[in-house]
Amino acid sequence: MINITFPDGSVRQFEQGVSGYEIAKSLSNSLAREVLSINVNEELWDINRPIEEDATIKLNKWDDEDGKHAFWHSSAHLMAEAIEALYPGTKFGIGPAIENGFYYDVDPGDEVVITDADLPKIEKKMKELASQKLSYARKEVSKAEAMQFFGDKGDEYKTELIDELEDGTISFYHQGNFTDLCRGPHLPDTSPIKAIKLLSLAGAYWRGDETRKQLTRIYGITFPKAKMLEEYLELLEQAKLRDHRKLGKELELFTFSQRVGPGLPLWLPKGAQLRERLENFLKKVQRDTGYEPVITPHIGQKELWVTSGHYAKYGKDSFQPISTPQEGEEFLLKPMNCPAHCEIYKSKPRSYKDLPVRLAEFGTVYRYEQSGELHGLTRVRGFTQDDAHIFCRPDQLKEEFIKVIDIILYIFKTLDFKDFVTQVSLRDPEDKEKYIGSDENWKKSEEAILAAVEAKGMDNVVVEYGEAAFYGPKLDFMVRDALGRKWQLGTIQVDYNLPERFELEYIGSDDQRHRPVMIHRAPFGSMERFVAVLIEHTAGKFPLWLTPDQAVILPISEKYHDYAQKVSEFLKNYDIRTLIDERSEKIGKKIRDNELKRIPYLLIVGEKEQESGTISVRRQGEGDKGAMSMDEFAQFLQSEVQNQLEAINTDV
Ligand SMILES: [Zn+2]
Numbered sequence: 282m283i284n285i286t287f288p289d290g291s292v293r294q295f296e297q298g299v300s301g302y303e304i305a306k307s308l309s310n311s312l313a314r315e316v317l318s319i320n321v322n323e324e325l326w327d328i329n330r331p332i333e334e335d336a337t338i339k340l341n342k343w344d345d346e347d348g349k350h351a352f353w354h355s356s357a358h359l360m361a362e363a364i365e366a367l368y369p370g371t372k373f374g375i376g377p378a379i380e381n382g383f384y385y386d387v388d389p390g391d392e393v394v395i396t397d398a399d400l401p402k403i404e405k406k407m408k409e410l411a412s413q414k415l416s417y418a419r420k421e422v423s424k425a426e427a428m429q430f431f432g433d434k435g436d437e438y439k440t441e442l443i444d445e446l447e448d449g450t451i452s453f454y455h456q457g458n459f460t461d462l463c464r465g466p467h468l469p470d471t472s473p474i475k476a477i478k479l480l481s482l483a484g485a486y487w488r489g490d491e492t493r494k495q496l497t498r499i500y501g502i503t504f505p506k507a508k509m510l511e512e513y514l515e516l517l518e519q520a521k522l523r524d525h526r527k528l529g530k531e532l533e534l535f536t537f538s539q540r541v542g543p544g545l546p547l548w549l550p551k552g553a554q555l556r557e558r559l560e561n562f563l564k565k566v567q568r569d570t571g572y573e574p575v576i577t578p579h580i581g582q583k584e585l586w587v588t589s590g591h592y593a594k595y596g597k598d599s600f601q602p603i604s605t606p607q608e609g610e611e612f613l614l615k616p617m618n619c620p621a622h623c624e625i626y627k628s629k630p631r632s633y634k635d636l637p638v639r640l641a642e643f644g645t646v647y648r649y650e651q652s653g654e655l656h657g658l659t660r661v662r663g664f665t666q667d668d669a670h671i672f673c674r675p676d677q678l679k680e681e682f683i684k685v686i687d688i689i690l691y692i693f694k695t696l697d698f699k700d701f702v703t704q705v706s707l708r709d710p711e712d713k714e715k716y717i718g719s720d721e722n723w724k725k726s727e728e729a730i731l732a733a734v735e736a737k738g739m740d741n742v743v744v745e746y747g748e749a750a751f752y753g754p755k756l757d758f759m760v761r762d763a764l765g766r767k768w769q770l771g772t773i774q775v776d777y778n779l780p781e782r783f784e785l786e787y788i789g790s791d792d793q794r795h796r797p798v799m800i801h802r803a804p805f806g807s808m809e810r811f812v813a814v815l816i817e818h819t820a821g822k823f824p825l826w827l828t829p830d831q832a833v834i835l836p837i838s839e840k841y842h843d844y845a846q847k848v849s850e851f852l853k854n855y856d857i858r859t860l861i862d863e864r865s866e867k868i869g870k871k872i873r874d875n876e877l878k879r880i881p882y883l884l885i886v887g888e889k890e891q892e893s894g895t896i897s898v899r900r901q902g903e904g905d906k907g908a909m910s911m912d913e914f915a916q917f918l919q920s921e922v923q924n925q926l927e928a929i930n931t932d933v
């Protein structure tokens with residue numbers, strides 16, 4: 282008998298060789314039907330793989346990431362089998378499960394091109410194979426055996442992967458006529474895969490290397506029920522309507538120019554104003570919480586990046602140095618603001634009484650991304666971080682963390698991100714060698730983060746061991762938007778590395794020199810990414826305080842343009858942002874067109890309004906709110922803005 286420990290800590294005995302499926306079945310038949318994969322001592326396994334020793338387990342169903350993972354990974358193999366059947370001789374790269382579904386990178390040979398038009402055919406084949414209830418069978422193989430198999434098959438992608446694996450760790454999975462190099466885990470068989478949709482195609486360089494062959498990446502998603510697929514496709518439709526690239530264009534927020542360069546966003550007036558409003562909002566919070574603004578240049582001498590360690594680590598994959606015509610100096614576009622802030626810290630002697638020093642900058646940085654990886658405002662080559670660096674004493678860490686968490690929560694609240702997850706990334710306790718900094722410091726900072734999270738009473742906190750950066754632990758915030766999609770936004774990171782490299786010091790109360798701890802933090806992440814997420818979250822209907830135009834004035838005919846102008850001037854005195862639609866269109870069309878622009882208020886003015894000095898007010902998406910005097914409307918709108926901002930101010 283062996284001891285099996287369950288997630289709740291309870292222990293039960295089973296016969297040696299028991300499988301996850303059998304354990305589930307011993308608990309209930311319905312669980313056995315639903316279980317998709319099992320964690321055995323933190324390793325992800327097939328549910329029919331025998332467990333030979335005492336183990337701690339977790340059974341994963343559809344609602345567990347690890348359950349879906351096995352389902353979608355199995356679906357990737359199923360798609361590969363279908364492709365191999367339809368396009369014999371196809372070679373396969375990698376085919377992982379991803380956040381939503383799976384993909385496989387395939388090379389059907391130089392003569393064959395797989396296009397969107399072929400996806401239904403592949404889908405059909407997958408359905409046919411799935412219904413045959415083909416088992417996924419695991420087999421451990423030697424490296425030589427693995428090489429032999431894929432060598433004979435002529436699949437140089439797989440042999441390249443095998444070459445990098447250690448003998449004794451290699452496994453194959455077979456189902457039907459298909460065999461893959463794979464770690465698993467998989468479903469016991471293909472029958473649970475009931476609903477299948479292949480979504481799109483893309484080119485993908487083998488191993489992400491532009492100098493190597495471009496394979497065809499096929500994305501798909503599968504579900505155990507047809508209804509789940511329907512719901513997912515509906516969500517995709519919704520997401521398309523909210524796509525920030527589409528809305529950014531419609532709302533005239535930003536654009537890109539191939540001539541300026543790929544991945545370099547151009548903020549249009551409305552977008553720039555919106556961004557400025559966000560920046561001012563954060564600047565105010567930062568002023569109130571003891572940050573000092575600084576400004577640093579967009580380039581820095583190569584030496585600076587050698588000192589920071591950036592050059593050695595990323596130099597090859599970054600924008601290459603800029604050199605001066607005469608002196609032969611070399612400069613790098615700045616990929617991060619931290620080194621310059623370290624130099625500002627160093628610009629004068631610091632005493633323990635001066636700390637914490639909090640330096641903030643909306644700093645624009647440049648990072649090279651392959652052109653194929655660029656995506657709207659979420660993957661760009663130049664972006665502005667709402668960056669700040671806090672230099673503090675180790676005993677101040679917890680308090681500083683709490684203050685940064687406060688700012689992040691304040692921002693989420695103001696912008697209506699109600700649903701978020703927090704991840705604490707700590708050191709791998711088994712592998713301390715990997716990390717820089719003393720044991721004692723790590724212990725202090727990890728405890729400080731956990732204590733800060735606890736002090737804020739945050740639920741939804743995930744603690745991940747081994748996910749810390751080599752230079753320090755961190756806290757990340759992932760928000761869920763209106764469609765339930767996860768986005769990584771704010772981050773707070775402890776750093777022991779840069780203070781060391783830049784030899785930062787302060788004089789302690791003991792008159793000795795000490796190293797300060799550095800915290801990097803960016804509540805928005807970057808302005809570009811944040812605005813993209815905000816657009817998709819709100820579908821372009823920004824909160825009133827933030828939105829570029831708060832009201833549009835619609836004169837019924839040309840006769841009332843002067844009155845419209847008067848209304849606009851009046852509201853301007855109250856800092857209310859308006860536009861006038863002076864087109865000679867019928868009022869019905871003007872209303873319809875402006876509703877689509879997501880401007881919160883539509884103000885209609887005609888003869889009646891002009892005579893009584895009023896405006897007829899409509900709320901976007903809600904309809905008629907009746908007539909108001911200009912003064913009434915100004916008060917009404919101002920109090921709405923005030924409410925949005927005040928709800929928050931009480932917390933910081
Ligand atoms: Zn696989």
Ligand SMILES: [Zn+2]
Pocket residue numbers: 617618619670801802
């Ligand atoms: Zn930094």
